[in-house]
Amino acid sequence: MNDADPNKLTFLLQITNATDSTFWLDDSSPKQPPATRIDKILPYQTVFMMFEGDPHLKQDSDIDYDIKKEVFSTYICYTNYKQKVRFDTTLSYCHRQTAGHRVPKVELFWESNAFSIGAEPITCGAALQNENPVYPYNYKMIAFMTPSA
Numbered sequence: 020m021n022d023a024d025p026n027k028l029t030f031l032l033q034i035t036n037a038t039d040s041t042f043w044l045d046d047s048s049p050k051q052p053p054a055t056r057i058d059k060i061l062p063y064q065t066v067f068m069m070f071e072g073d074p075h076l077k078q079d080s081d082i083d084y085d086i087k088k089e090v091f092s093t094y095i096c097y098t099n100y101k102q103k104v105r106f107d108t109t110l111s112y113c114h115r116q117t118a119g120h121r122v123p124k125v126e127l128f129w130e131s132n133a134f135s136i137g138a139e140p141i142t143c144g145a146a147l148q149n150e151n152p153v154y155p156y157n158y159k160m161i162a163f164m165t166p167s168a
Contacts, residue, residue, distance in 0.1 A: 028074035028091055030108060031159040035065045038141060038166050042097035042104065051093035060097060068095065074155035076112055082123055087111040090156065102137035106145060106162045127152055133162045140167045 032053075036042060042060045047053060053068045060066050072091040094107035109130045114123040133145035145162040 026155060028072040028155045029157045030070040032068045033161045035163045036060045036062060038062060038164055040099040042099050045098040045103060046096040048093040053095060082114050084114050084116045087113045102135055102139050102141050104135045104141055104143050104164055106133045108160050110156060129158055131160045142167050
């Protein structure tokens, strides 16, 4: 059952629509589009989407210490034609210098964001789960939409 490529980063996005509105796909990242596309999120429904990316860190001959470099970044946007909601995530890394001439340490940074745009705000939130610090760095984000009070 596990046909996933072991050399491919997989990012799982779980969105829960706790509103009474249906949301349609409005836009998604052209660079890292979803591998499993959900065109419509019904009221009170939870959906799962998978995104895939290249998990390889850039192999520069000159190492820039303490400078973040992007490994994977994507977003997806839904609308109910009164309000837009956007979910985005980024996986970055940076090299940290170690004592002596030892191999530099690599530090990973997972970032997530969820927000709404429009005249009738919707409360959105996002949290990361299962951040894997080992290659291929797979991770999961849980996001939600709820009516604003």
